Amino acid sequence: MPGGRLTQQERQRIAAGLADRLSYAEIARRLDRPTSTISREVARNGGPHGYRPQEAQRAAGRRAQRGTPAPPRAAGAPTTTAEERIIELAVGSGLPRMTARVHVDLLLSEDGRRTAAELTRRLNVSPASVSVAVNFLVQQGYVRRERDPRGRRDVYVLDDDAWYQSVLISSRHTLASARAALTAAEELGPDTPVGQRLTRAGTFLEHVIEDMLTSANRWRPLLT
Template sequence: MTDQVTHEDLTEAQRAYIEELAAVMTASGMPRMASRVYAAILVHERGSMTSAEVAATLQVSAAAVSTAVQWLTQVSMITRRTVPGSRRESYVVDSESLIRLVTHDTNALTAWVSGFARGRDVVEPGGAAADRLAELEEFFSFLIGEMDGIMARWQERQAQAGQEPQSSPSRSARKR
């Protein structure tokens, strides 16, 4: 058997699940094709696929995969790795990527806090707009403060379960 993955290599249940998970991710604001590509790689036993394998699995064009992969790598949901002995690249799902994305990428949240604070400088003091902006600033500041605690509790939970604390790359990615 070859390492090349095809649409037929997946069970009907796996193909349905890829579409189901992609729909959930798309409903959360992620681009549809990026959602499908991420779900396909996540479901694949190796946790990595080439562009051709993703295209065959999802029955889409290479161009669609390329655009999706570009977005996924930009937001650090997947990483690119060179296929040994080849000029091709494999796209890898690091099982910790979403955890890192949610808990560590507070740059956007920090920018929002600054934006809400700046907005309070231009609206009527004590007015309804100022109150909304202040509440959002307070919430996002609180959220940023909680992220470190969430990650510490997650690592403690993993340690209690006998798993090594996660950092990049994940255990499953190191096995590849």
């Protein structure tokens, strides 16, 4: 499988694939690239409906020359880049801002890999802030930790299967809550108002999570 940066020809083929409504996995297969490379490339350059290969190529050239991230936007300034929009969506869903920034930086990196030192430098934050963020992401299954074979440092990796693993972890937590509610309902009396309320909530969550797990297993091949 080829490595390195995407070429202009590859970006043109990505645009053609999007125009033909091919999935990211199919585009990646035709380019012999990881699906995560295609999804990150499209996400950071306008999305599936706004992707322009020439603009994406110029943006990649600017990033290569710069080597460092753009300075943080001023308070109250409008969100303009795809990266900022994704961060705001993640924060809106409940993710702490620093955690969202780390997650999105990994998501939009060329190979989905960063060391803690790289994250600290790119985001211009303290090592402690990065440590808290990556520990949370690892616990939730969003990223995994690997040992750098060339040294003693950890490398944080966001690959395609991370999406599946994060669904599993979230589902297990919710399922545990559902079953705790059902157990409490039995202890309090299933015929009492509180018991009935807990039974309804627990049963609802249990069925929803079971459906979610079935769906995640069904669609997991899209990530490969």
